[in-house]
Amino acid sequence: MIKSFFKIKNQCLKSNARRGRLKTEAGIVNTPCFMPVGTQATVKTLSSEDILSAKAEILLANAYHLYLRPGTRIIKKLGGLHKFMNWHKPILTDSGGYQVFSLAGLKKVSDEGVRFQSHIDGSYHMLTPEKVIEIESDLGADIIMPLDVCAHYPVSRDYAEVSLERTTVWAKRSKKEFKKRQKTGKYQQFLFGIVQGATFPELRKKAAQELVNLDFDGYSIGGLMVGEPTKLSHDILKTTLDNLPKDKPRYFMGLGTPLDILEAIKSGVDMFDCVMPTRYGRNGTALTSRGKVVVRNGAYKEENKSLDKNCGCFVCKNYSRAYLRHLFNTSEILGPRLVSYHNTYFYQEFTLKVRQAIENNQFEKFEKSFKKAYNSKNR
């Protein structure tokens, strides 16, 4: 039985950045952390062995996707998600609320839950807050998210308010179901509350306060940086964080570019996930200490340099840009795979350096030098 799920080890003296750790049955996660996205129980193109060698300590999977395929029952029968995908470190499952609202066909939201058609075969399903907790309990992830209502940007205040009210009621029901299941469950899990409220500061404040009253293990920030102006994102983030307890982990869902992550860490966020490293990887864009390198670029046709001279991953140690370009040019699967690996490794190295900087009280200095190199044109 884990008593101290989250612990802050160092607090930056000049910003709200903090260096902490999460403790779960599957292991320790050092924060700030970046979680590679393994939606369907695989981080696209990469094996669990790759994710381990890229130094990730936690990865993310999606309850909605896994519920539809291969089905929760099968994963449970085979010993849970960790065993299924051969990843024995911590896993966070997103409820898939976002996916229900963005991917599913005809959907009908009621107080009870969401009735929707599968985006795969059109079959009808009903997800309720309780059902989602059941799915995530069966999958056996270490950290789980409740079902929420995702309002896309832009949205009217009225709609945002109604969505938020429902999200809060669902959070309460999720917590109740979670408590019940934890009494008999095989795994000790941790449940987060998700702060919604679109771009309305007073709604975000209300959301945070109501969730805090319900006392979750951590707090996620949903529906932010989804297209609204940057200034507004920052204001909303500040309001949200101001209304969350300092001693609980904060998770910015779906963020982001290294620079966005750096900004959020400075504000006091601890956890991140994003499809960017692998999506960019599949499209042939490498993220490096000197910004983006578009591998297909004709300029790299004869380029013997690695993707990133400052990177120690096996791709940068062994393969030239010319070789990687050739792989993309000939539609060889190894291309997307190698660039996805590099990008995944790059994000892990990046958060590792952030943690070291906070420990050494040099976060500000690190931020400045990272930004300077990342924005340089000398690739």
Add this chain to the structure above:
Amino acid sequence: MIKSFFKIKNQCLKSNARRGRLKTEAGIVNTPCFMPVGTQATVKTLSSEDILSAKAEILLANAYHLYLRPGTRIIKKLGGLHKFMNWHKPILTDSGGYQVFSLAGLKKVSDEGVRFQSHIDGSYHMLTPEKVIEIESDLGADIIMPLDVCAHYPVSRDYAEVSLERTTVWAKRSKKEFKKRQKTGKYQQFLFGIVQGATFPELRKKAAQELVNLDFDGYSIGGLMVGEPTKLSHDILKTTLDNLPKDKPRYFMGLGTPLDILEAIKSGVDMFDCVMPTRYGRNGTALTSRGKVVVRNGAYKEENKSLDKNCGCFVCKNYSRAYLRHLFNTSEILGPRLVSYHNTYFYQEFTLKVRQAIENNQFEKFEKSFKKAYNSKNR
């Protein structure tokens, strides 16, 4: 300077199977060997690190493909094919004669060579025997094939005879060009002669004898097992091998299933290559000690077993058939990759066991037990 390119270490007492080794500047290859096919300087879905960990000692690449993309000049400039693809063990390059005849657009064969249109962009190219040797010298593979005329099955005797005459003349010109280049070349390379002659025993015999007179480092068997009846293949193979010197390596191009390879080893063949492990891998068919396992099969939906209980590869050690099926079912690239890896590893383990069996004078026993298991229905 390597003096003894090929050496036979053990000769099976009950068949023509032999256990030998090839020695090249890039290293030793134990024979009988199976060469994973890396047509475009990558074994599809796999990295060079994977091929190494799957215990392959040599791989195959294709001069025609690499000449078109990324271009010989670029690979040469970047330090040769080994460095380009980060594979520092031996490489064999096929000339691409087969690809010119099967892939290229409009082509015109003359005494001089083949004029053809690229299958990629329609551009015009001329490959002559001398040009092909130049390309392969620039790529820097350890073992190289000359340009030949590939007659597809079925073919008339007249056509086969004319094609063969041309192939022999080209072999002579290739050898001449090869000798010239070896005097100044950076790498010590070994040139094989390719025995053609379609399904006509007397043509095969003539082809072998004429090539032997030209004294190549080894002999390839081309255009066999391309659709003709099995009995005929075996007769042709026997005639061909009977007319080749015992102390030179024999390479059966493009073969094959494990059972076909076993049969050819028994007849005295030393080297093999085939796209089967990776092509089957991409389509979700695993080759195992108990025959084919079609991963997509609904029967494996909840199957916790590995692909092959007798296999020690990381896929079999860590992943269930249910997980692999899920990956194919959700079109995740990791699926083709993991099954391709297993298949590649399986072929290497298979040839390793063949070599041990010949060493221990137990080839016949091994053949019998391998066949029995491979043909069993208990998967």
